[in-house]
Amino acid sequence: MAHDLRLGVNIDHVATVRNARGSGYPDPVRAGVLAAEAGADGITAHLREDRRHITDDDIARLAATLTVPLNFEMAATQEMLAIALRHRPHAACIVPEKREERTTEGGIDAAGQQERLAPLVGQLREAGIRVSLFIEPDPRQIAAAIQLGAPVVELHTGRYAELHGVEPGDGAEELRRLTDAAALAAKNGIEVHAGHGLTYDNVGPIAAIPQVRELNIGHFLIGEALFTGLGEAVRRMRREMDAAR
Incomplete structure (x- = not known):
């Protein structure tokens, strides 16, 4: 079934649990298959330079096994290229990466790194891989994505997620920034995705932004899966997203 708003499920933290014991389970590839069966439109996996969760073998098996698109999150390095x-x-999302961070802490500075990013974007596109840039909801970053020829941007929703629901009205300004950035990107022919820190409680306003075509959600869903099972966690998120549209 084709959805107006696609759900990409990030399975990195299934690998985090596996690697905590150095075992072969739980298997992130199995998680990807189960998520797809439950309604995920795609699977996201971030192969970090330090291999802290997803491994090279995971990427190879995901690429060979999945029947839904694989979104490969990658640092802007020759190794990852x-x-x-x-x-x-199917897709490669270029993200910033620092070894000392627990998780991706913000968007890549496309405006300040155009010279570095341009060859990567070009080679990925020539290979038929859909390129996205994980950026802050900032007009400067949208302009850089346009100049780089990136067909997709993924807007970082982490700041919105931190503020949402703390006090009445919190997060409203960040939501406005996201809404304006989505409109600007779409006006210039760029497909808009969004993600980071999204939960059942805060996904609605992001899903309601009409220009957003895909949400990528991982950590929360893997956490919920401990209590309800991965299939039910994915199905409920799908319902929350659909209700907002």
Whole structure:
């Protein structure tokens, strides 16, 4: 079934649990298959340079196994470019990466790194891989994405997620920034995705932004899966998203 608003499920933290014991389980590839069966439109996996969760073998098996699109999150490095070109995922999302961070802490500075990013974007596109840039909801970053020829941007919703629901009205300004950025990107022919820190409680206003075509959600869903099962967690998120449209 084609959805007006797609749900991409990030399975990185299934690998985090596996790696905590150095075992072969739980298997992130199995999680990807189960998420797809429950209604996920795609699967996202971030191969970090330090391999703290997803591994090279995971990417190879995901690329060979999934029947839904694989979104390969990658740092802007030659190593990750080579891996993307080897496996040819449906999509590659270029994200910032710092070894000391627990998780991705913000969007990539596309405006300040155009010279570095341009060759990567070009080579990925030439290989038939859909390129997205994970950016802040900032007009400067949208302008850089346009200049780089990126067909997709993923707007970082982390700040919105931190503020939402703390006090009445909290997060409203960040939601406005996201809404304005989505409209600006779409006006210039860029497909808009969004993600980071989204939960059942805060996903509605983001899902309601008409220009947003895809949400990528991971950590929360894997956490909920401990209590309800991954299939039910995905199905409920799908319902929350659909209700907002």
